[in-house]
Amino acid sequence: MKTVVISVPMKQEVETIQYPVDGNKSIEYEKPVCCPINGVLAKTLKKDEKVKVIYIITKGENSDCEQKKKTFIEELENINKEIGAVLSYDTIEIDFEPTKKTYNKIIIDLAEKIPENAEIYADTTFGFKAIPLSLFCALRFVEEFREAIVQYIVYGKVEFDKETRKPKNPMLYDITSLYYLFKLMGTMGASNADDALKTLKDFFAM
Helix, strand or coil: CEEEEEECCCCCCCCCECCCEECCHHHCCCCCECCHHHHHHHHHCCCCCEEEEEEEEEECCCCCHHHHHHHHHHHHHHHHCCCCCEEEEEEEEEECCCCHHHHHHHHHHHHHHCCCCCEEEEECCCCCCCHHHHHHHHHHHHHHHCCCEEEEEEEEEEEECCCCCCEEEEEEEECHHHHHHHHHHHHCCCCCHHHHHHHHHHHHCC
């Protein structure tokens, strides 16, 4: 099952932007989106395909995560009208606190909610800064014990004009290789630092 993990912003204004893709142009979507990975899904979803979308929202008195999640879902469902995938939704709620309890909850909840043999797509553009690190740990677990495959991890970058505050220079980056570097660091076997450094350099040269 295709499984999508999306971190949702708490307060940040979400702009609707057409994101050029740095690298794999086959996932570049020609229309503007507010949730970057929705554009990737527009290019990869298939009719009658079962897709589970997991939103990570940060609770708090001043959090707008619920409204942002609703906006992301509405956008995805509008895209899916012409495709016909079978979408289902789940949510992980965390507190806005960088504590061991928060990290543990993200990892355990993702490990429980990501199904067996999942093809994973993740978007780390928005949300609590601790989420990507916890996400990587959870993905490592489901790859090892649930036969999951990490297909894409993306990050949508955008700058804002100093005077107009309008978005400019957007770009969607495929940062999946960063996850595999994380994975390599945890499994690297070398007799000394020089051999380990060579392994790293070989990885970066790929």
